[in-house]
Amino acid sequence: xxxxxxSGAVGANMPAEYLPMxxxxxxxxxxxxxxxxxxxxxxxxxxxxxxAVVIGAGYSGLAMAAKLKEAGIPFxxxxxxxxxxxxxxxxxxxxxxxxxxxHFYSYSFRVKPDWDHYFARGPEIIDYIRTCxxxxxxxxxxxxxxxxxxxxxxxxxxxxxxxxxxxxxxxxACRANAVISGTGLLNRASVxxxxxxxxxxxxxxxxxxxxxxxxxxGKRVVQVGTGASGMQLGPSIAPIVSHLTIFQRxxxxxxxNPLLYAETGxxxxxxxxxxxxxxxxxxxxxxxxxxxxxLPNLRKDPSWPEPxxxxxxxxxxxxxxxxxxxSGKVNHDAALLAKIIPTFPPxxxxxxxxxxxxxxxxxxxxxxVTGTVSEITETGAVDKDGVExxxxxxxxxxxxxxxxxxxxxxxxxxxxxxxxxWEGDNPRAYLGITVPHFPNLFILYGPxxxxxxxxxxxxxxxxxxxxxMLALRELIEREAAALDVREEPFEAYNALVDAEHNxxxxxxxxxxxxxxxxxxxxxxxxxxPLSKYRNLTADxxxxxxxxxx
Amino acid sequence: xxxxxxxxxxEPPEYREGILAELLREPDLLEARLMALDDVPMLLVYTxxxxxxxxxxxxxxHVKGAWAFEVEQVPEL
Numbered sequence: 001x002x003x004x005x006x007s008g009a010v011g012a013n014m015p016a017e018y019l020p021m022x023x024x025x026x027x028x029x030x031x032x033x034x035x036x037x038x039x040x041x042x043x044x045x046x047x048x049x050x051x052a053v054v055i056g057a058g059y060s061g062l063a064m065a066a067k068l069k070e071a072g073i074p075f076x077x078x079x080x081x082x083x084x085x086x087x088x089x090x091x092x093x094x095x096x097x098x099x100x101x102x103h104f105y106s107y108s109f110r111v112k113p114d115w116d117h118y119f120a121r122g123p124e125i126i127d128y129i130r131t132c133x134x135x136x137x138x139x140x141x142x143x144x145x146x147x148x149x150x151x152x153x154x155x156x157x158x159x160x161x162x163x164x165x166x167x168x169x170x171x172x173a174c175r176a177n178a179v180i181s182g183t184g185l186l187n188r189a190s191v192x193x194x195x196x197x198x199x200x201x202x203x204x205x206x207x208x209x210x211x212x213x214x215x216x217x218g219k220r221v222v223q224v225g226t227g228a229s230g231m232q233l234g235p236s237i238a239p240i241v242s243h244l245t246i247f248q249r250x251x252x253x254x255x256x257n258p259l260l261y262a263e264t265g266x267x268x269x270x271x272x273x274x275x276x277x278x279x280x281x282x283x284x285x286x287x288x289x290x291x292x293x294x295l296p297n298l299r300k301d302p303s304w305p306e307p308x309x310x311x312x313x314x315x316x317x318x319x320x321x322x323x324x325x326x327s328g329k330v331n332h333d334a335a336l337l338a339k340i341i342p343t344f345p346p347x348x349x350x351x352x353x354x355x356x357x358x359x360x361x362x363x364x365x366x367x368x369v370t371g372t373v374s375e376i377t378e379t380g381a382v383d384k385d386g387v388e389x390x391x392x393x394x395x396x397x398x399x400x401x402x403x404x405x406x407x408x409x410x411x412x413x414x415x416x417x418x419x420x421x422w423e424g425d426n427p428r429a430y431l432g433i434t435v436p437h438f439p440n441l442f443i444l445y446g447p448x449x450x451x452x453x454x455x456x457x458x459x460x461x462x463x464x465x466x467x468x469m470l471a472l473r474e475l476i477e478r479e480a481a482a483l484d485v486r487e488e489p490f491e492a493y494n495a496l497v498d499a500e501h502n503x504x505x506x507x508x509x510x511x512x513x514x515x516x517x518x519x520x521x522x523x524x525x526x527x528x529p530l531s532k533y534r535n536l537t538a539d540x541x542x543x544x545x546x547x548x549x
Numbered sequence: 550x551x552x553x554x555x556x557x558x559x560e561p562p563e564y565r566e567g568i569l570a571e572l573l574r575e576p577d578l579l580e581a582r583l584m585a586l587d588d589v590p591m592l593l594v595y596t597x598x599x600x601x602x603x604x605x606x607x608x609x610x611h612v613k614g615a616w617a618f619e620v621e622q623v624p625e626l
Contacts, residue, residue: 004602008609009593028565111561267585274572276563277587281593 058086061182095236113272291455452525
């Protein structure tokens, strides 16, 4: 019956392999299926001597901390900021909002019925995270305004030696049995090295480090970058600046959603709060609509006759629909359309939501410049043709070092550093979580776990938290010292990931995106449907690991 | 409409003791509230609570997608 209901909900045949995921998500018996329970009670002495260090107090780090607390495993959370929220703490630029519906982009174990919006603004999300944090009862374990500088595995003592830097610059050391990174992929700002940057006389800052002391009213602003942040930012500041020059390296596809700026309203809040199972079915619908529903659109059809512009018939239909939509939004301006219609297939880069972006480009005070900034002068930014665009303020909406997870921490395992293991920008991990020769290191939202086709990063993160808890249970119940993933399953898993990616849009030769490293390998995105990743991470196989006692 | 007639609780409604009796106390207000909600989740709620799949079988062929604005309107629903 569940399968029939699910199929009915999404208007398609829901494959049976989804049912374990659906049962967990719907949580009919009010137990969090992702909670890991002890199979045998661990010895108090062993637990008392155990410490897990969680790095970062964003969505992932807090979920991890909550589960550690629940299991009674001692831990501390090292957070470089003064508060929780991670990405949502740091990104405060005008227009910042989530582009995944927040009724799904939230913890499965802490559903919130009274979101004001379907796509929450930054402040509403940070309020939610703070509320969750307060309810988790983990304040004592938090270490705010401290930053992990390094973690070095002590082969003899079989512990991580972690060096932490306080806000005042002083450092202290701690020894940990396990290190769990919740720093994610989109945290460290990617600031381009543009000749002349140091000469600019006005304020210049990255979108994720917004300088609220700078009043943009009446200013000439240059915005560099048109990705997810830039597309929200530009339309938000265009009405108040005197002139906005936007540098676009390459365009994105962005689609319309009527709920993007809509308020939920009292009726929906009431339904979510009062009608039994309404929230669960509503959330399930979002899960499907925003993720695996679209995955077939991203798959290359070898027989498709126009592979340079689309991947398959469904992908072509999306292209035509979006092209028609965009054309209408810019009043069929041919010159502008030539700049903003991507040549690559839809979904080749992250599919964005049209946050009034296209309308903003038609404003008299907005100019879209294609290509990179070749130079920055004292008074502006120079384009590839040598034209200087005057600026009082320059905003770098240039994204994050997504190909460099764990940057800039020095992480050293049994055979060298993580950067050496990953050859700089080629991060790989088993299930996106563990890396050979880095015992008891667990990465949340790590390599190849970003939901490029959609879904919710929070969902994937919860899967990784469960897997990490299963691993820690194995370690602690055995009273073992270390779990080190074996080379064979690690290599086999990554071979599967790469093979799958070869069938998907992100390896399309016409696409440049932040999903790929310099060598062209997709290093950030998961190629899997949510159900498959859930199934891969729902169990822990000790045979995949060398277990050291 | 206000929420005054229906007390707010952090507990999910499906786990709240006496939730159905609570809702049915003011049937007119309840009907007005339910009419404002999305059709498809409500269809699933009905099926879930009643175990009756007949409405699901009848209307499922008209459900084209998961979001309300992508779903074909079925007047009788």
